[in-house]
Amino acid sequence: MPFKLTRRAFGIGSAASAALLASPAVALTESAARALVDQVVDEIQVVINSGKSESAILGDLENLFVRYADVNIMAQYALGNDGRSASAAEKRAFSEAFKGYIARKYGKQFRDFIGGRVEVNSARAIRSGYEISTTAYLRGQSPYEVNFHVSDRSGTNKFFNIYIEGVNLLLTERTEIGSMLDRRGGDINAVVADLKSAG
Amino acid sequence: MPLISSLQSSAKIAQALVAAAVLTACSTYQDPATRTAGINDPYEAENRQVHAFNKGLDRNLVRPVSKGYAAVVPPEIRDTVNNFSTNLSMPGVALNSLLQGDLRGAGLASTRFVMNTTIGLAGFVDAATELNIPQHDTDFGETLAVWGVGEGAYVELPVIGPSTQRDAVGFVTDVLTNPLTVVTLNTSPEQYIPPTAMAGAVLNDRDRLSGTIDSILYESADSYALSRSIYLQNRRFELEGGDASDEVDPFLDPYDN
Numbered sequence: 001m002p003f004k005l006t007r008r009a010f011g012i013g014s015a016a017s018a019a020l021l022a023s024p025a026v027a028l029t030e031s032a033a034r035a036l037v038d039q040v041v042d043e044i045q046v047v048i049n050s051g052k053s054e055s056a057i058l059g060d061l062e063n064l065f066v067r068y069a070d071v072n073i074m075a076q077y078a079l080g081n082d083g084r085s086a087s088a089a090e091k092r093a094f095s096e097a098f099k100g101y102i103a104r105k106y107g108k109q110f111r112d113f114i115g116g117r118v119e120v121n122s123a124r125a126i127r128s129g130y131e132i133s134t135t136a137y138l139r140g141q142s143p144y145e146v147n148f149h150v151s152d153r154s155g156t157n158k159f160f161n162i163y164i165e166g167v168n169l170l171l172t173e174r175t176e177i178g179s180m181l182d183r184r185g186g187d188i189n190a191v192v193a194d195l196k197s198a199g
Numbered sequence: 200m201p202l203i204s205s206l207q208s209s210a211k212i213a214q215a216l217v218a219a220a221v222l223t224a225c226s227t228y229q230d231p232a233t234r235t236a237g238i239n240d241p242y243e244a245e246n247r248q249v250h251a252f253n254k255g256l257d258r259n260l261v262r263p264v265s266k267g268y269a270a271v272v273p274p275e276i277r278d279t280v281n282n283f284s285t286n287l288s289m290p291g292v293a294l295n296s297l298l299q300g301d302l303r304g305a306g307l308a309s310t311r312f313v314m315n316t317t318i319g320l321a322g323f324v325d326a327a328t329e330l331n332i333p334q335h336d337t338d339f340g341e342t343l344a345v346w347g348v349g350e351g352a353y354v355e356l357p358v359i360g361p362s363t364q365r366d367a368v369g370f371v372t373d374v375l376t377n378p379l380t381v382v383t384l385n386t387s388p389e390q391y392i393p394p395t396a397m398a399g400a401v402l403n404d405r406d407r408l409s410g411t412i413d414s415i416l417y418e419s420a421d422s423y424a425l426s427r428s429i430y431l432q433n434r435r436f437e438l439e440g441g442d443a444s445d446e447v448d449p450f451l452d453p454y455d456n
Contacts (some may be wrong), residue, residue, distance in 0.1 A: 020242070077453035106311030108410070128454045141407075142334060153454040160453060166436020167429050170453060175428040 016191045028152040030123045033130035037148050040068045041118045041134065043097045061107030062100070068131035070151065070158040071099045078173040082181055082188065083173075090188050102173065105199035115139045118146065128153055128160070239352050246355040250423045253360060254416055257405075262413075265405040277403040279323045284400040286315045286322030287393050288336075291377045295337045299345040307335040339376075340369025344438045353427055361430035398422060 047060040065071075075098035076083060076091070083091060116138035123132050129151030137143045149162040154160075162169045177191070180198075184190035228408045240246065269277070289312035296304030310335075311327040319326035328334065343365050344350075349365025359370065405412065 072455045105414070106307075112410075127452045151454060161451070163436075165433055167432045168451070170451065171432065172425070172428055175424055176419055177421065183420050194420075197226050 020105040028129050028150065028157060030125070030130055032152075032157055033121050034120060034132055036068065036150055036159065037120055037132040037134065040064065040148070040159070041120065043068075044113060045117070058104070058107050062103035065103040065107055066099060068158060069102075070160045071095070071102065073154060073160050074102065074173070075099070076172050078177045079188075080174050080178060082178075082186060086188050090113040090192075093192050094188060094195075097192045098177075101195045101199040102169075103199075106169070108199075112138055129175060238427065239350070240427065241352050242354060246353065246427075247423050249355045249357050250426070252357060253355065254422065256358065257412075258414060259352070261402070261405055262409075265402040265409070267407040268399070268402045275432070277399070280396055280399040281403055282315070282325045283322045284318070284393075284396040285325075286312060288377070289315075291373055292335060292337055294376070295339055295342045295373075296335070298339075298342045299337065303333045304312075304337060307333060311335070335337075338366075338369055339372040340366035341438055343369055353431065355423075361426050363434070366434065378411065 016196070043064055044061070047057055047064065049058070050057065052060070070130045072095050075095040078098060079086070079091070079094060083094075086094065113136070116136060118134050119137070121133045121135060123130050125131075126149060129149065132150060134146045134148065135143050136146050144165050145163075148159045149161040149163075150157060150159045152158075160170075180191045180194055181188070289308045293305045293308035293312065293410070296302075296308055310332055314327045314330070315322045315325060318324075340363075348365050354362050354364060354367055356362050356367055356370075362370065415425050415429065416422045
């Protein structure tokens, strides 16, 4: 099935338009958000160019993901409305399993960055922090846009969503987790078990 | 004059389709309940049947053939086929840009077509990119969106894959009005060139994006729901000029739930 994934680079909101937006009621500054993404991008480059074995690289990428992403809020969002009826212990177990799943799944995607580079372009304010826009230049592909959403609402500066050509991780994973729950008749414990081998 | 008459008949079909699209967009205005998730899918049962067919087609034919194609044909040649196929689409891109009032896009597509067809050796070499002329891509689905036609319902098309009513009309119109497709309606050996190049490009893309596509189709809990979500997110992003992450959807701030 020919799946149309057109990759186009777009100009993103300029610094001027970002300045016009009301500044968010958080202490996170634009430069701190930008620095976080710079750091993530640098560390990804170091890992993928380290010359380690593929499984070691995947393990390192998982660690990066856990260190720089607010995995708890991501898990909570992905669980959606079903999360409201779950007990605190169930939520914790889900969050833990989700962390490994998401890190494996998206760590694998970073593998495509081998031999490529990511440039940080612009930043703009969003409700809970900042959106940092980057362009990925990967081997043999047209450049495409990757946006990181960064917030300090967890207590430290972390990213909580990634948009790749408009496709965002949170919404996509809420769809997927919703399907996993449907498949298990809404049994969150069964989904937690499934997540341990998924991704 | 078969070319002229086929052009005329294509134009008529296109007119009929536009009319159909406008009507469809009016008649399928969705009720708020189905819009909450941003997805309008009243034909889900039928779509799922088509999805099962498409998945079988991919599993048994497209995926294995793309693997074979990538194993046998070196990447440089495969990229050349992609260049050639992309170049063939440029007259249509120029036309759609004009219809959208996008003179810059029309200029880019025309320039790329002329340059790549001449110094790019009939389109096999992407000379325009070497000379830093930006790429440009659009289609009649986008033209309809610019004209204010609504997205309509989500549909999964046989062989083609995820689409919307608006994009399905756009796709058919693009195929019928593409000058190079119209030429292929004549019976000459050249008629096989554009579809063959396109098939090669599709196989190459299937192989290049293999990890992503396999994870959507074969490693997800519900490949239909996942491909629908990803298609709509990506397509809306393309049509909105890259502002999909503009938080219109309040759910997308997970801290404010």
